[in-house]
Amino acid sequence: MNTAPTAPGRLGEAIEPALIQRYLAELDSWSRTRKDELDELDRAALASGRGQELTGDMQLVLALWKAIHDRYQLVFATWDGGRVLQQERERISTLIWGRLDGASGMPGGLAVSLPEACRLNDALAGQLRTKLALAHDATEQVARIREVRAQLERIRDQVALEPATTRDQAVDKLAGLMARLEQINERAGRGADVGGMLAPLEVEATTYERDLIVGNARRRDARSKVLSARELRADLEAREQAVEKLAAQCVATVDTAPRYAVPDVEALGPVPVTPDEIDAYLKKLDRVSQALEFAQHKYADALAEHTELVALLDAYVAKATAQGVAANPDLVESEKQARAVLARSPAPMSVAQQLVATYQTWLQKETTHR
Known part of the structure; x- marks a missing residue:
């Protein structure tokens, strides 16, 4: 199955141009392939008569893909064909590692970074594919085992992010999944048909990976409102610059181009620190996020x-x-x-x-x- 590329750098770091260029190419390829996969899954769900049963799952994974694609557009616009100095490279880092949808959040109120959203999309797509039993012939057992092994390595990375109070439990869970995989691998090596054992492990692994990603995002959201507001504001500032570049590219490319004002995040003033003011400030951030998203879609559509x-x-x-x-x-x-x-x-x-x-x-x- 098509899996998301590894994102370069970290939050606040001026990522090297070569790494940005490679990541953009890989993310674009992954995004296009994933959209084709999701269309295939949607058709398969309808053909099998399970369209209504899987509607919620399809809506979530498609909404997640759309949010990823929208953020890719902003990173690509900021990249501007490689014309990036340190400031632009730091903004790209914020766009990649900051909250994906600003104050609007993800479906269900979940706020994740771009790499987390990609991994979550991988997990959800894998779960849908397993439910529909697509392309799971006995001849593909080795490939499926390899995919589960790679998934367990991603889970290992997520387990490292668990708080100390739950990390031991997460380690034990991961160890159990890995032991089951090794047992399946040994049986497959002896020529046994392990399809009946592999499918439940695939479902459990994808569910656990999703739960770990969601749990980590929720813990971030549980931090103080002031820290959350600062994080959101930093993301909006990076998005503002990206949308401005996107608008400039649009105006230079098409006539007549849309004419929508790009909100000025600076006009919101500094993040307040008092409980009475922070809620109102978060609402302002949310309105700015929605306005930025609207402008981005209009300029992207024109291009x-x-x-x-x-x-x-x-x-x-x-x-x-x-x-x-x-x-x-x-x-x-x-x-x-x-x-x-x-x-x-x-x-x-x-x-x-x-x-x-x-x-x-x-x-x-x-x-x-x-």
Whole structure:
């Protein structure tokens, strides 16, 4: 199963550019593959007649994927093609290791970092796949054992984060899971069919991994409101800069671009320390978070429209090539005009759409008369 990449650096650290670039590429690949997997799981749930039974699980894992994808967009915008100084690299660290959704939190009020959200998504997707018994043939027992072993290593990392009062219990739980896996591995090595033993272990391991991640996030949320507000504010400041870069890229790429004000986190003033003021301040942070999320989606959608239009023209040209009509003078001139307009900075989208549609019309005319 596709598993999330390991995130570089730590909170507050100016991450090395090469590590950021590699992580962005790996996270983008993981995100695209995971979306395809989730679509496959959704189709399988509907085909098996269990769509209603698994609706809650699917909604949670898809919402989590969307939150991860949104944060990837902000990290990518801050990366800005590698044009990053120390300040930008520190902001990227905050975007990666800070709270994923700011004051809005995750579904159910859970607030996690980007790496935690990815691991949680891995666990939930694995749980869904196990429930639906997808791609679990006897010939794949070795691969499944390898995946469980990797999962137990991730659980080991989470156990290290447990408080002293519960760590011994968590260590014992992990030891029990590992002992079961070794028993299964030995039986598989002797040629036995271990599918009946492996499936319950997979379910229990994914459930335990999810519980550890959720528990760690909840312990963070249980800290004082002042510390939580400071953490949220730092995340919002990083998000504000990222959305501003995203907006600048959008304005430079498309005409007419959306025009939404990016909230100024600095205008909120310092984090108060009195109980009477902190609740109101947290509400302000939440409103700023929602406004940032709204602006991010609008600018990202406008950029995506330009990307999709270029891809559509490419598809039409590929079709023309396959049909042997790409060299037709009308098609050549039509493509030239469309690409010239799409390459402008910013590109007038209404004109570009008409020119791509014109190319499509010429293509239809040529292929119809062949």
